[in-house]
Amino acid sequence: MGKVVVLGLGAGDLNQMPLGIYNKLMNAKDVFLRTKEHPVVAELEKQGFTYESFDNVYEKNDQFENVYEEITTQIIKKAEKSEIIYAVPGHPFVAERTVQLLLEQGKKAHIEVEIAGGQSFLDNMFQAVQIDPIEGCQMVDGTSLSRVELQVRQHIIICQVYDAFIASEVKLTLMDLLPDDYEVTIVTAAGSSEQLLKRVPLYELDRVTTLNNLTAVYVPPVTDETILYRDFDKLREVIAELRGPNGCPWDQKQTHQSLKKYLLEEAYEVLDAIDEENDDHLAEELGDVLLQVMLHAQIGEDEGMFSVDDVIHSITEKMIRRHPHVFEAGNLDGEDEVIKQWDEIKRQEKEESGNKESSTLSGVPKSMPALYRASKLQKKAAKVGFDWDDVAPIWMKVQEEIAEFMNETKNNNIDKAHKEFGDVLFAFVNLGRFYNIDPELxxxxxxxxxxxxxxxxxxxxxxxxxxxxxxxxxxxxxxxxxxxxxx
Missing domain, CATH: 1.20.890 (cAMP-dependent Protein Kinase, Chain A)
Known part of the structure; x- marks a missing residue:
């Protein structure tokens, strides 16, 4: 079995390196560095330190993951012949993707991987920006930064901001959550004699010339409540406070039943905003619909029945479950196949839950606008074959219903005329359905x-x-x- 001993070069100068790590580096025959761009390397060279580095691998690949994969593959091949030392900046278990890959692939290749330690840059980072991580701190990778993982109420340390390109990606991601002029701190070579701190507004993050492989970005926690207005958790807090003991009397007395009319009104206002083609108005009206959802969810939480977390879990699970062609293997050709699959999955779900629908027409809400409900009922009936294949008999049915309506009005039979008028409308809905016309719209x-x-x-x-x-x-x-x- 081959062996790789992984050492950390530490975060700063040579005088900060533990003696044990220093002796292993200086006495080893085969030492490989992920990168030679580190403050201690030049000092070690003066003392006769010899090594090979993988800096050339960075130049050959565009994606960092490809870099790390190739470095790992080369290390395992070299370790098959003899025991080697692999040294990385900082600590092997802090922001070191190659070490994780070594641990995964080493087992498959029957290569022993020993982690001998090193000093992390984090202690020096905390000291440089003068924060206590116990207050809440995130450490994330700048090369694969995702907006959804960021908690702007906590201290954020973004590692591996190597160059202007990564800094630009980091900046754009942060700008989705923070003002353009939000102040961040660029920290380079934390804890070393070359340590450099530079505070800049967010929009200037990628314009700084001191970015290198020892650079991290510190984002202080948000204290301005108005910045949090885009944060979902802040909205949740606001709604809870409105419904709380010291909240608003109107919000406190609302029930699911009392809010029904408001949800309907807000939905119609969204439709108006869509027709206006006014994006700002649409965003505002969608917010009003979201408010109704949040109020219902808060009432559910107050009553101990459900919370907005349950609402989100339910719809997320449903979307994944009913889109196997997206989230699992398989493809569908066109919208019709998607709808057919959706209906079949929905039918299976009801059977498995024991809530099989009593009728093909079940599931069409009675509170729907009448024209829209008529169309939905007809579409459901058509799916099981209760439909005309041609438009001609539909036209005949329309004419028949009109004649019956006219006859009842001539006889001044108001009750029957009322029913026949409904039949006329229902027939016209069927006609519109044949021509793909939404009667409500x-x-x-x-x-x-x-x-x-x-x-x-x-x-x-x-x-x-x-x-x-x-x-x-x-x-x-x-x-x-x-x-x-x-x-």
């Missing part, structure tokens, strides 16, 4: 058209110094025709 469009044209009549009368009592229908119809030409 179609009527909304007509309502808006009528609104605009009638408003034109009102404005025209006002401009002419007239009102509705002073003109007849023929006069109004002339203005209506003018309005039609403009829309």
């Amino acid at each position: 179609a009527l909304q469009s007509t309502n808006e058209k009528f609104y605009n044209r009638f408003k034109y009549i009102e404005e025209t009368l006002e401009q002419r110094g007239l009102n509705f009592n002073e003109v007849d229908l023929a006069y109004l119809d002339e203005i209506w025709e003018e309005a039609k030409k403009q829309s």
Whole structure:
């Protein structure tokens, strides 16, 4: 069995290196460095230290993961012949991807990996920026930074900000959470005689010339509450406070039942914002819908029934479960196959839970707008074959229902006319479905058209110094025709 002894070069000068690490480096026959760009290497060279480095591997690869994979592969090959020393900056278990790869791949290759220690840069980093990590501190990799992992209420130390490109990626990620002028500290060679601290606004992070492989970025925790207004947890805190003992009387007395009408109103306002094609208005209205979700979730939490965490878990699990073509192996061709798969998975879920639907038409809410519900009911029936194959009989059905409605109105039978009028509308919904026309959206469009044209009549009368009592229908119809030409 071959062997690799992994040593840490420490974070600073040679005088900070433990004597045991120093002796192993100086006495070893085969020493390999991940990089020679470290303060102690030049000092060791003066004392006769010899080594090989993998700096050339960085030049050959564009992606850091590829660099680390190649370095690991080369180390294992060299260790097959004899015991070797592999030295890395800082401590082997702090921000060292190659060490983790060695531990994983060493077992497969029957190579023993011994971690002999070293000094981490973290102690020096904490001292340089004068923080206590017990307050809450994150250490993350600048080469693979993800917005979702960052907690801006804590101290954040971003390691491996090697160059301007990585600094630019880090800057853009942080700008999604923080103001452009938020002050951060660039720390290079923490704890060494070459230590350099530079405080800059976030937007200048990638313009600093001192970036190298010993650079880390410190982001102080947010103390300005207004910056946290983009944070989901802050919204959750606000809603909890509104519902709390010292909160708002209106919010405190709300129930799931009392909030129903507001959810419906806010949903319709979102539709208006979409039609306006106004992104700022849409963002505002979506926020109002989110408010309703948060209020319902807080009521559920207050009653000990569920929380917003349960809401999020439920929808996340459902989206993954019902999209196996995305989150598992397999592909689907087109939207129709996606919908078919969705319905089949949904059916299986209900069977497995013992909540099998009593009817094909189950699951269509009674509170839906009537035209929209009619369309949904017809689509469900069509999925099991209860549908015409051609449009001709649908036109005949429309004409039949209109004739029946006219007959009841002639007989002045209001109750039956009411039912027949519903049949007319239902038949027209079916006709629209055949032509892929959404009846709800179609009527909304007509309502808006009528609104605009009638408003034109009102404005025209006002401009002419007239009102509705002073003109007849023929006069109004002339203005209506003018309005039609403009829309």
